[in-house]
Amino acid sequence: MNKLLIVASLTISMSANGQTAHDYYNNGNEKANSREFKASILDYDNAIKSDPKYTDAYFNRGTSKMYIEDYEGAIADFDKAVDLKPDFTKAYTNRGIAKLKVEDIKGAIQDFDMALKIDPDNASSYFMRGQVKLQAGDTKGGCYDLSKANDLGDTRSQKFLRQYCQDISSSPKTSEAQNESLRLDWPDAEGWRIASNQADDDRKVIELLKSNETFDNWTEIGTVMVYPSSKNIPVDATMNIMFEQAKKTCPSAQLTFIEKDDHAKYPWIIFKIECSADAPESQVWQILEGSNETYINFRAIRQKKVPEDIKKKWVAFFKTASIVIH
Numbered sequence: 001m002n003k004l005l006i007v008a009s010l011t012i013s014m015s016a017n018g019q020t021a022h023d024y025y026n027n028g029n030e031k032a033n034s035r036e037f038k039a040s041i042l043d044y045d046n047a048i049k050s051d052p053k054y055t056d057a058y059f060n061r062g063t064s065k066m067y068i069e070d071y072e073g074a075i076a077d078f079d080k081a082v083d084l085k086p087d088f089t090k091a092y093t094n095r096g097i098a099k100l101k102v103e104d105i106k107g108a109i110q111d112f113d114m115a116l117k118i119d120p121d122n123a124s125s126y127f128m129r130g131q132v133k134l135q136a137g138d139t140k141g142g143c144y145d146l147s148k149a150n151d152l153g154d155t156r157s158q159k160f161l162r163q164y165c166q167d168i169s170s171s172p173k174t175s176e177a178q179n180e181s182l183r184l185d186w187p188d189a190e191g192w193r194i195a196s197n198q199a200d201d202d203r204k205v206i207e208l209l210k211s212n213e214t215f216d217n218w219t220e221i222g223t224v225m226v227y228p229s230s231k232n233i234p235v236d237a238t239m240n241i242m243f244e245q246a247k248k249t250c251p252s253a254q255l256t257f258i259e260k261d262d263h264a265k266y267p268w269i270i271f272k273i274e275c276s277a278d279a280p281e282s283q284v285w286q287i288l289e290g291s292n293e294t295y296i297n298f299r300a301i302r303q304k305k306v307p308e309d310i311k312k313k314w315v316a317f318f319k320t321a322s323i324v325i326h
Helices: 020-033 037-050 055-065 071-084 091-102 105-119 123-135 139-151 156-162 234-251 310-318
Strands: 180-183 192-199 206-209 219-227 255-263 268-275 280-288 293-301 322-325
Touching: 020 037, 020 055, 020 192, 055 071, 055 091, 071 219, 071 293, 091 105, 091 123, 091 255, 091 293, 105 123, 105 234, 123 139, 180 293, 234 255, 234 280, 234 293, 234 310, 255 293, 255 310, 293 310
Parallel strands: none
Antiparallel strands: 180 322, 192 206, 206 219, 219 293, 255 268, 268 280, 280 293
16 A cells, blocks of 8 residues: 555634633634744743643644644643543544654554544544554554544545545444454342433443332442443543543542453453532442443442442452453
8 A cells, every 4th residue: 555645634722711821822822823833832831831720722732833843742732631631532633643743653543542432423533543544554444434534524534435445345334343242240139120221323321220210219220331442542541531521510529440450351440439419429330441342331329438348249240241252
């Protein structure tokens, strides 16, 4: 295959907060929009000096650095942006592009994977990852991603699909190498039943309740979520994403790591998230990374803390989970 020219598209974030930092930030945006990238960087520098936790200023400064080909500097800024905001999809995508420029192919794919784990409809990350896979000789995987990007509205993919994907089936629904599923037997003796079963193209969610309980009066609830797998993403990172999402509804939530095996054939992690708010809810979670799909399971009770005996019981339960290939 001839060497591909990677086509990228960078985005400037336009949100802002703060006072003096806000003024510097807006000035930087105006200069960046006028393609005065070196000048914009100076304004973002001042915004960050005024507010060292100004996430969007780090992101936009990194993007401006990309345009002047300071890729290492850009990566450092995107690192800071995702440290401050672990679910910052655009920062992962732009950092992946910067890593491509310094020939960190593995790191780039990891960033595109992470962006897609956070936002499964991120067309730009599918587009970028597809190009990288084609460049690496993974025609099937590259065409899958490009087809998905095209389905999500990124028409830049069409050129690559016409050039490299005419002779294979590139539809996301037909390109999977094998089928797999999760085996996790919820004990009949505890009276579990499926109360809700929803699915779309990006995920499947099953919610379980105990006999005679409803979503209004439950004492214990179980949830199984299935997402397309994002290879090379550490299970710790997925755990942190789940925790950040939990904090949106319970800012005082506490995360406690319990156990993991990230060297297993199918890496997994178990942790708990406890919320002691006025309407308390505490959960024990498991993330299991399959070959084709990621399985995220949790059990919850309406208490401020998970009692030690229940924690041990639930951890033992999640350790019975297995991936079934068929």
